[in-house]
Amino acid sequence: MPEKNHFFDNKQNVRLIMWLLVAICFVLVIIDLIVHRHVVHPIEALWSFYAWFGFISCVFLVLVSKLLRKILMRREDYYDAND
Amino acid sequence: MMPMTDLPPFLIFYIAAILVMLLPNRLGQLVSLTAPVLGGLLLYFLADTAGQWHIAEVVLEPVRVDDLSRLFGYLFHIAAFIGVLFSIHLRDRLQATTSLLYAGSAIGAVFAGDLLTLFFFWELMALSSMFLILARRTERAYRAGMRYFLIQAVSGVLLLLGTLIIYAQTGSLAFDHIELTSLASLLIFVAFGIKCAFPLFHNWLTDSYPESTPTGAVFLSAFTTKVAVYALARGFAGTEALVYIGAVMTCFPIFYAVIENDLRRVLAYSMINQIGFMVVGIGLGTALAINGAIAHAFNDVIFKGLLMMSMGAVLFRTGRMNGSDLGGLYKSMPVTTSLCIIGAASISAFPLFSGFVSKAMVMSAVLDEGHEFVWLALLFASAGVFHHAGIKIPFFAFFGHDAGIRTSEPPVNMLLAMVIAAILCVLIGVYPWLLYDLLPFSVDYNPFDRSHVLAQLQLLMFSAAAFAWLKFARIYPPELRSTNIDVEWLYRKFLPGLSSYCGGLLSSGSRGTSAALRAGNKAIMKVIFRHYGPHGTLARTWPTGSMVLWVAIILAASLLLYYF
Numbered sequence: 001m002p003e004k005n006h007f008f009d010n011k012q013n014v015r016l017i018m019w020l021l022v023a024i025c026f027v028l029v030i031i032d033l034i035v036h037r038h039v040v041h042p043i044e045a046l047w048s049f050y051a052w053f054g055f056i057s058c059v060f061l062v063l064v065s066k067l068l069r070k071i072l073m074r075r076e077d078y079y080d081a082n083d
Numbered sequence: 084m085m086p087m088t089d090l091p092p093f094l095i096f097y098i099a100a101i102l103v104m105l106l107p108n109r110l111g112q113l114v115s116l117t118a119p120v121l122g123g124l125l126l127y128f129l130a131d132t133a134g135q136w137h138i139a140e141v142v143l144e145p146v147r148v149d150d151l152s153r154l155f156g157y158l159f160h161i162a163a164f165i166g167v168l169f170s171i172h173l174r175d176r177l178q179a180t181t182s183l184l185y186a187g188s189a190i191g192a193v194f195a196g197d198l199l200t201l202f203f204f205w206e207l208m209a210l211s212s213m214f215l216i217l218a219r220r221t222e223r224a225y226r227a228g229m230r231y232f233l234i235q236a237v238s239g240v241l242l243l244l245g246t247l248i249i250y251a252q253t254g255s256l257a258f259d260h261i262e263l264t265s266l267a268s269l270l271i272f273v274a275f276g277i278k279c280a281f282p283l284f285h286n287w288l289t290d291s292y293p294e295s296t297p298t299g300a301v302f303l304s305a306f307t308t309k310v311a312v313y314a315l316a317r318g319f320a321g322t323e324a325l326v327y328i329g330a331v332m333t334c335f336p337i338f339y340a341v342i343e344n345d346l347r348r349v350l351a352y353s354m355i356n357q358i359g360f361m362v363v364g365i366g367l368g369t370a371l372a373i374n375g376a377i378a379h380a381f382n383d384v385i386f387k388g389l390l391m392m393s394m395g396a397v398l399f400r401t402g403r404m405n406g407s408d409l410g411g412l413y414k415s416m417p418v419t420t421s422l423c424i425i426g427a428a429s430i431s432a433f434p435l436f437s438g439f440v441s442k443a444m445v446m447s448a449v450l451d452e453g454h455e456f457v458w459l460a461l462l463f464a465s466a467g468v469f470h471h472a473g474i475k476i477p478f479f480a481f482f483g484h485d486a487g488i489r490t491s492e493p494p495v496n497m498l499l500a501m502v503i504a505a506i507l508c509v510l511i512g513v514y515p516w517l518l519y520d521l522l523p524f525s526v527d528y529n530p531f532d533r534s535h536v537l538a539q540l541q542l543l544m545f546s547a548a549a550f551a552w553l554k555f556a557r558i559y560p561p562e563l564r565s566t567n568i569d570v571e572w573l574y575r576k577f578l579p580g581l582s583s584y585c586g587g588l589l590s591s592g593s594r595g596t597s598a599a600l601r602a603g604n605k606a607i608m609k610v611i612f613r614h615y616g617p618h619g620t621l622a623r624t625w626p627t628g629s630m631v632l633w634v635a636i637i638l639a640a641s642l643l644l645y646y647f
Contacts, residue, residue: 006414008482018551025548028541037534040450041458050462050541057466058549065341066560069567073342078566079575 025051091146092129092156092194093204095122096163096187104180115167115179119186123160126153141256144196150523154377155193155313157521159186161507162305162384169392169500170298181214182302189306193313197256198246198271201314205242205278208307209235215299216291224294230574231291234284235307238277245270261318272319279311279362280355282331286571288355289339293347293404297395300347304354304391305384312361312380321368326449329366330457332359333464339569340471344405344562346480347394350387353430353472356464357383363461364445367452370524375444378518382429382437382511389426389504390476393419396493396501397480403488406475406562411485418492420481422501429508431473432465434539437508440515440530443539447528466546473543474550479562 007013032048039045099118103111129148136143148156163186170178188211192204209232216228248267250256261268277284292303319325336352336359343349357379364376396419397412398404413420425436432438442465449458492498511518519526553559568576614621 008413018555021544021548021551025544028537028544031537032541035533035537037537038532039534040447041455043455044538048541050538051545053462054466054542054545055549057463058470058546059553061337061463061467061470062341062549062553062559065338066558068338069342069560072339072567072569073563074566074568076564076566078568079571 090125091191092122092126093187093191095125096183096190100180100183100187103183104176108174108176111176111179112171115183116164116171118183119160119164119167122190123157123164126156126160141199141250142197143200143256144258145200146194147196148194150521151313151317151377152193154381154521154523155309156190158309158381158384159190159193159306162186162302162388163190165385165388165392165500165504166298166302166305168503169301169395169497171496172494173298175218177214178218178296178299181211181218182299184211185215185302185306189310192310196258198242198249198258199256201258202239202243202246205274205310206236206239208310209239212303212307215302216295218296218299219294221294227291227294230571231287234277234287238274241270241277242274245274258317260320263319263322263324272322275311275314275318276328278307279315280308280332280358281328281362282335283570285332285336285355286569289336289348289351289569290571292351292354293345297398300395301388301391304350304387308354308358309380309384312358312365312376315362316365316373316377320365320373322366325362325366326454326457327366329359329362329364330460332356332362334359334460334467337464337467337471339567340467341475342560342565342567344407344565346406346409346476347391347398347404349406349471349476350390350394353468354383354387356468357387357430359464360442360445360461363449363457367448367454369448369452371444371451371528372448374519374522374524374526374528375441375446375448378441378515378522379438379445381518381521382441382508385504385507385511386426386429386437389501389508390423390430390472392497392501392504393423393426394476394480396497399493399497400490401488405564406479407564409480409486409488410483411481412488412490413481414485415488415490416481416492418498419501420477422498422505423477423481425505425508427473427477429512431469431543432539433543434512434531434536435509436512437515439512439539440518443530443535444528462542466542469543469546470550474547 029048029051032051037044043049095118099114102114106114126148131148131153132146134144134146136145163183166182166186170182173179185208188204188207192201192208195201195204213228213232213235216224216231218224245267246256248265248270249261252265252267261271263269263272273284277287280288288308292300295303315325333356336355340349340352340356343352361376361380361383364372364379367373394404397409397416400416401409401412403409429436429438432442446458446461446465449461515530516526519528550559613619616622
């Protein structure tokens with residue numbers, strides 16, 4: 001009996017989730033135009049500050065981590081010889 | 084006889100541990116499950132007290148109950164119950180006994196009113212928790228357990244040293260606020276810092292927790308570091324250094340978490356990151372900040388426990404824990420997947436999940452106190468948490484590339500423990516006043532402020548968008564079988580290397596010395612040989628005749644001497 005087809009086996013469902021994510025992001029920045037966010041620090045008042053800060057943070061995090069891999073990464077059994 | 088309700092809270096766990104050791108398995112399981120429930124009830128009825136013991140001139144306060152210790156007391160009872168339930172299917176007396184001892188010691192530590200009692204439970208925690216790593220019964224786990232214990236013991240020794248100096252100076256052992264001004268206070272600060280996984284002292288955590296048993300990690304992630312957070316809140320609230328230490332703790336581990344392959348090690352790094360938020364809050368020392376730090380400690384135990392349990396369930400069922408070997412498990416473990424996602428949403432601080440209501444307090448307090456760079460660091464770390472713990476953990480274990488593993492859901496008790504933790508995550512997230520009412524300072528804070536909810540949703544959804552884009556653009560680093568070097572490199576690679584190098588030097592030195600000695604010996608032997616050897620003057624044999632002649636000469640000489 002062939003295995004039942006699961007939700008993410010269908011590429012269309014993956015695409016659906018992605019479009020949903022894009023739509024949510026879009027709505028969130030649109031709301032930012034309409035709703036006045038109460039701010040403590042002036043930088044928060046920038047348009048959709050949290051949105052682009054989150055995006056840039058994560059891209060920065062991943063790119064730096066990739067660089068760190070060049071310095072930090074060793075074989076899986078790196079310590080085994082010494083222990 | 085003292086009434087039942089005056090029993091020190093830790094004692095119930097110790098008695099239960101002894102019973103579990105002696106009783107047959109079934110009965111032992113019952114005792115294990117009853118102990119946290121009974122203990123929690125007794126704690127509820129236990130009045131705020133500070134009983135004193137006078138031993139000679141030393142005043143000890145083995146049980147001090149106030150708002151702060153009570154909150155941690157409840158938390159540890161809940162954590163113990165969830166942990167016991169999660170591991171109740173095991174037939175392993177060693178783990179069953181030591182996990183109760185460990186929970187009891189953690190509870191003893193938070194109710195300790197003096198530094199000596201604190202030290203006592205501090206060391207018992209180290210000892211009992213070590214067995215949860217050793218119980219994996221592999222060579223790797225054994226070595227990791229030994230390293231773990233050694234570092235924990237160092238923390239204990241520093242604590243004892245600081246305690247004794249303070250006692251000598253002030254004549255008091257009371258554990259209250261400590262000014263970070265003297266050597267003794269610094270020793271205690273570092274002792275707490277080691278257990279709290281301060282940067283550079285953090286590596287024991289990421290080294291040992293991933294080597295522990297699938298169930299042991301659930302206990303480990305609940306107690307040790309949170310006792311340290313409690314101790315910092317009690318002793319060093321308002322110490323400014325903690326703000327900066329905490330900020331570093333939130334940021335550096337997330338880089339490691341992104342490239343780490345072992346998913347439980349990813350959780351260990353994310354644990355340091357979460358503790359960082361608490362440490363910042365304690366360092367600020369304002370009512371809002373302390374409340375936030377403690378509320379976050381409470382929530383962290385539950386949601387980190389939930390994530391650890393979901394990974395424990397995966398490890399238990401598949402025997403694998405590397406992101407590179409897992410994937411597609413949502414097909415055969417849908418319930419575990421959903422529970423893991425609830426934990427992930429909570430740690431990422433999604434509105435209506437528990438992390439949101441406590442982390443927000445710390446963030447607000449940081450900005451109120453004008454630490455804008457620390458605030459930006461924490462914001463970066465918040466986005467990073469979602470990235471590595473919120474998305475990476477569920478994605479690589481349950482979704483992502485299908486590794487072809489077909490298994491089944493974990494045993495009912497494991498699922499039940501996860502369900503309880505998940506319910507708590509949502510309950511506190513939806514109705515945070517449940518938790519707020521337990522906090523040491525009265526709370527006038529509304530987390531569901533419109534601006535704040537919008538800000539947090541923007542931060543999280545765009546972090547998710549970043550992940551999706553990096554993944555589709557194939558920029559995201561793939562999971563690789565690897566080790567990433569960290570501070571432990573110093574004591575696992577450099578020092579052993581150095582010592583074997585020095586050993587090499589010594590042995591070549593000693594080879595030189597012994598060669599020189601041998602040469603000297605040879606020279607001496609040669610001289611001796613010349614005189615005493617077979618051809619030596621002193622070894623020559625003389626004919627009897629010459630001897631008689633000599634005797635005659637000596638006799639003649641003595642005769643002549645006699646006459647004159």
